[in-house]
Amino acid sequence: MPSRTLRATTPEIALLRVHFTPEDIGRVRVAAAPDPLWEIVNSFQALVIGSNPLMFGDWRRRARQRLTPACTLLGPLLPSVGYFPDFLTPDLNGTFDLDHAVGTVLDTPRSLVHAHLSELAAARRRSRPLPPVVRSLAEGSPEALHRLGTALHTYHRNALAPFWPRIRAQLEADLALRVRTLLRAGTDGLLGGFRPVLRWRPPVLEADYPVDRELRLDGRGLLLQPSFFCVRTPVTLASDEAAPVLVYPIQHTPGWARERESGLGSLIGSTRAAILEGAVTGSTTGELACRLGISAAAVSQHTAILRGAGLVLSVRRGKYVLHTTTSAGLALLDGRTPSPADR
CATH class of the missing domain: 1.10.10.10 (Winged helix-like DNA-binding domain superfamily/Winged helix DNA-binding domain)
Structure with missing residues (x-):
């Protein structure tokens, strides 16, 4: 089955269970920086859904004022519920520069893009078909790829870049906490420190999730990726071939997006x-x-x-x-x- 990322389609909560082997315990990593692509994906869906107004209301109001027509391509690619294509959040190998990230997306093999977008089309068939530009993207159109790159850059520049120092500061605070826990209590303590979002019951890491999912690491290890705009439950890819990643929500400082025009x-x-x-x-x-x-x-x-x-x-x-x-x-x-x- 083509890989895809899963989002909730019903209010029911199932379970994600991540199975570790002894080798996986020594291969757990926490990302050293925010991933711009995961923040684009998660924030765009937060923008559309309109959830958590206390934490994201100020940002949502300001971000919507900045968006331009170039961002509209992201709408059909990132529905508020259901599937969105895994190729939009590839493994960046620790290089979180936006240009590199977008370039990695655009360099995805055309066969993989086609497979992911075919799965997206199948998921949307009951509602409405994908627009022509997305079908052109699935066919490998250079013009459509250029529009996708422009959409990603434009959205990030208008909706995220003005707030990026604050977003990064809170993500770095979470990272500092994880590093201290790792130094003090090892990997077992690190995994146990994610409660209540993640529950470590060796050798399984468990979380509430939109669908039942069993993720077996099989010695590949796990990248724990903090995300500012991830809400309530973690997110992972459905692909069995992709490098295992678990994107988890962090705590936020209230009022982080309010206007600050001083200093x-x-x-x-x-x-x-x-x-x-x-x-x-x-x-x-x-x-x-x-x-x-x-x-x-x-x-x-x-x-x-x-x-x-x-x-x-x-x-x-x-x-x-x-x-x-x-x-x-x-x-x-x-x-x-x-x-x-x-x-």
Whole structure:
């Protein structure tokens, strides 16, 4: 059966059971950064469904105002219930840069795209057929692939990038908690620390789930991927061949998406302020792009402006460009006006 990701079609809750072998215990990993594709998928569905208004209401209102017609292709690909194609959330091998992520999607073998979209079409047959652009995508149309890449980039830029530093900060807080638990209590303690969302009953990890599912790792290990927009229950792929991944929800800080137009961000913009902070200890263009969830080209544009203002120093090291915050930039981060000596 073609792989697909499963979403609830009824309010009934079944069980996901992940079966570990002794080899799998030593191959459990927690993703070191948010996956932009999982955040696109989960946030788009949260946007459509309109659930959890207390946590996502402010974001939903602001994100909807920013969306453009280029994002409409995501609608039929990411229905609020039922299936969505696995090829939209591939294994990124630890490289969470948005350009790399979208490129990985577009490089999916055409046969796999066709299989996944045929399964999606079969699931939608009782409601309405897929639009022509999705059928063209299933046929490997270069124009349709280009539209998909544009849709993913545009949605991320408008709905996620303005909030990405806050999203990433909360995901990193969850990661810090998991790392401390792992160091203190080992893998057994790590897996046991996900209650109540995940319940560790060795050798099985169990969770409420939209459908009954048995996932046998068979020595392949498991990637635990935190997701800001994953809600209530975890998500996994249906493919038996894909690298096993379990996407789990994290705790949120109330009011995270409210307007904040004060401090350094209001002076130079939130993205440039985040770049300035990220470059304090020195960061490459790619590292900043990964951290902020924007393209390397966008980072280069922002650093050029910061460099022109004397706030960042950029030095090429081989094939990389290393950006470092200057004393004038540090002064701004400290909340004081840079003096002539800082420049």
